[in-house]
Amino acid sequence: MRFTANARICRPGRSAELCADCCMDDLAVVIVAGGSARRFGGNKLLLELDGLPLFLHCVRRFLPAAAPGCLVVVHPRGGGDEFRLAAERFLPDAPIVWTAGGAFRCASVQAGLAAIPLREGIVAIHDAARPLASVSLLETLAEEARRSGGAIPGKPVTDTLKRSDGGGMIAGTVSREGLWRVETPQVFDLSRLRAAYAANPEVDFTDDAGVMEAAGFPCRVVHNPEENIKVTYPGDMALLNRHFPGRRQ
Ligand SMILES: Nc1ccn([C@@H]2O[C@H](COP(=O)(O)OP(=O)(O)OP(=O)(O)O)[C@@H](O)[C@H]2O)c(=O)n1
Numbered sequence: 698m699r700f701t702a703n704a705r706i707c708r709p710g711r712s713a714e715l716c717a718d719c720c721m722d723d724l725a726v727v728i729v730a731g732g733s734a735r736r737f738g739g740n741k742l743l744l745e746l747d748g749l750p751l752f753l754h755c756v757r758r759f760l761p762a763a764a765p766g767c768l769v770v771v772h773p774r775g776g777g778d779e780f781r782l783a784a785e786r787f788l789p790d791a792p793i794v795w796t797a798g799g800a801f802r803c804a805s806v807q808a809g810l811a812a813i814p815l816r817e818g819i820v821a822i823h824d825a826a827r828p829l830a831s832v833s834l835l836e837t838l839a840e841e842a843r844r845s846g847g848a849i850p851g852k853p854v855t856d857t858l859k860r861s862d863g864g865g866m867i868a869g870t871v872s873r874e875g876l877w878r879v880e881t882p883q884v885f886d887l888s889r890l891r892a893a894y895a896a897n898p899e900v901d902f903t904d905d906a907g908v909m910e911a912a913g914f915p916c917r918v919v920h921n922p923e924e925n926i927k928v929t930y931p932g933d934m935a936l937l938n939r940h941f942p943g944r945r946q
């Protein structure tokens with residue numbers, strides 16, 4: 698797929714033709730790919746999945762949805778060349794804005810926010826390690842974020858939850874009432890997310906909705922029935938490979 702500055706490619710399923718109407722002009726996308734993949738044991742994001750490096754799956758899918766010049770990829774500090782070369786090889790001329798990440802996920806997100814050439818609108822923060830997230834999920838969340846200021850995808854917890862005493866003995870049962878396992882993309886009002894990070898620039902939250910919560914901004918959780926695996930351990934890659942064949946956009 699070749700990207701050009703003024704011809705945008707519709708995602709398969711909607712239309713096979715070039716289209717200028719698919720992007721959301723108020724939407725910036727930050728793909729965080731700046732991690733060190735310690736639990737995986739090596740840079741998972743450059744591994745090929747279905748013929749494309751892992752981190753480029755969401756880039757390819759989300760580029761046509763973002764406002765022109767508003768898709769940022771945050772690469773690991775010191776690892777930019779490998780990521781740029783991979784993008785140039787697999788998605789020539791894709792209009793990606795590149796920036797270097799930080800030591801923690803939140804630092805990488807802040808670097809991404811600083812690289813967005815918009816003052817207002819909405820922003821989707823997405824883990825490059827989640828290659829299956831769909832454009833329709835992004836659109837649903839974007840719509841909700843415009844209404845309520847923040848929307849994140851997730852799945853209600855269905856297993857019974859136990860707390861252990863640390864030594865393997867059960868210390869109690871935790872109610873799963875109202876509990877969700879949350880994912881990315883997480884979509885927010887851009888000015889609010891910037892303000893939320895400015896209020897807590899050093900704290901390492903595990904997701905961006907946590908930063909919004911700490912700053913007192915409301916967010917909604919939206920049920921995502923689709924598979925949205927995050928590659929964290931090597932076994933996740935094997936799982937993903939099993940799910941991937943046949944899946945397109
Ligand atoms: N300093 C960091 C840490 C994480 N991420 C990104 O955030 C997403 C989710 O993080 P995860 O994959 O769990 O983090 P890693 O740091 O890569 O893995 P680990 O914690 O095992 O080292 C990934 O796309 C990862 O590249 C990032 O951009 N910058």
Ligand SMILES: C[C@](O)(CO)[C@H](O)COP(=O)(O)O
Binds near residue numbers: 802824879903904
């Ligand atoms: C943001 C996230 O993907 C939501 O599930 C997750 O919290 C990232 O966590 P990690 O600590 O980087 O694995």
